[in-house]
Amino acid sequence: MENKKQSIIPYGELGIIALESCRELGEKICTHIANMRLENANDEKIINEKAKTFFISIEEIRFSNGEGKVKISESVRGKDIYILADIGNYSCTYKMFGFTNHKGPDEHFQDIKRVVSAIGGRARKVTVIMPMLYEARQHKRKGRESLDCAIGLQELERLGVEEILTFDVHDPTIQNAIPLSSLVNIYPTYEILKTFLKTEKDVLVDKSKMIVISPDTGAMDRAVYYSSVLGLDVGLFYKRRDHTKVVHGKNPIVEHEYMGRPIENQNILIVDDMIASGESIFDIAVELKKRNAKNIYVSTTFALFTEGAEKFEKFHKEGIINKVYSTNLTYIPKEIKDREWFKEVDMSEFLARIVNQLNYDKSISSLLDATESIQKLLKKINNK
Incomplete structure (x- = not known):
């Protein structure tokens, strides 16, 4: 009792x-x-x-x-x-x-x-x-x-x-x-995946046509988890940095190197904890398109857009990035929420x-x- x-x-x-x-x-x-x-x-x-x-x-x-x-x-x-x-x-x-x-x-x-x-x-x-x-x-x-x-x-x-x-x-x-x-x-993994799979209804019909990508070594654990629960392969982009310089508090990225299976004609899900300026996402998306990736989706917990969203708009119009999925756990301006390429995950x-x-x-x-x-x-x- x-x-x-x-x-x-x-x-x-x-x-x-x-x-x-x-x-x-x-x-x-x-x-x-x-x-x-x-x-x-x-x-x-x-x-x-x-x-x-x-x-x-x-x-x-x-x-x-x-x-x-x-x-x-x-x-x-x-x-x-x-x-x-x-x-x-x-x-x-x-x-x-x-x-x-x-x-x-x-x-x-x-x-x-x-x-x-x-x-x-x-x-x-x-x-x-x-x-x-x-x-x-x-x-x-x-x-x-x-x-x-x-x-x-x-x-x-x-x-x-x-x-x-x-x-x-x-x-x-x-x-x-x-x-x-x-x-x-x-x-917020479950809420993000639930929104992603409801929006992109056919993306998992053929799992051999999709890869989860980690944008750096720090996000690899997250990418491995996503790939495990979805039954997909995982790939990694390694950031080579110039440790002799510091720009805006960080060592600038010299080159992105890819490790993983071929991504030609594959749907890509890039997973990370945060988008700040988005520069590393842009670099990786360009590298993926050079390798003939099909659709590129980005999943993140916090989308800060510290340098605005115009470059995301440009990349979407050019067919480089299809959609960005992010939570409402931090402030996102209404003008970004209303963009075609952005999808808010309500937590x-x-x-x-x-x-x-x-x-x-x-x-x-x-x-x-x-x-x-x-x-x-x-x-x-x-x-x-």
Whole structure:
């Protein structure tokens, strides 16, 4: 009887605080949870009213000199609080000394700390959902360098954050920075493949006509997983870099060398964790087309488009890149979402299931292991 009660009583009253950077995703998550808890109710009005009970509104206040504060509009005492923030959302702006300033990762992270500070230890539990981990690319030291990611995680731990949920961390061993706290690294593989296979319905009809490609050695584990669950061959492009120079913080790529079986007349799926400027993807796509590849698809967790999307548009018009699949875990401008070559993978329902499970103090292991779900999806497609 005790166990049954534990399974139906929440750990604490659910409260979701979505910062300005993650407001749209937060509202979707609340709606999905409300739908789950109302047992798939069809009345949208009732679902939306229930969703409002989870959503805790806040004010993100900025002074004219750039200083800021966060004010929570209602009590959080005894609640199970989930703070959502997108540190990559550069669309958030504020006025500083009369000019418009765009928020960067440092400012978004500071706002997370402000929310935790405003909670002041009154919540029953505080969990931070940071889809793109703060400073994840600065996770290890090479010479006299800062360790920004480790320091950031330790700051959250000291403030009383018990659990951090993030996606596709650049190096999962960063969790060693906070060994006594929970850092959950989640992969969106199932959601991406589900969207990809529903959109490209005939791509797996003949598996001998498709290859999964890793754009570098760092993404090889991901490519091997994709190829294993889909039953495809895998190939690798190796980046030869000039280690005598540093351009924009990186050693420039000299040449891409391919290792794998012939790709003539093959459909290609390039998988990676992140698209920044997209230059390495462009280089690889060109190399693939030189080898007479057929259709080229790109799958990534975070599409940043740091230098705009015009080159992607150009490559699509020239028939080099067919489509880019990426999640809504970080900000993507509407003008890019509306492009013919871009397909957004909505992660809100998946995140809602995770938050709902955690709020009831249940294991999320089954949600984190995508293999079984992918196999069921492939079986369903094959039956059709």
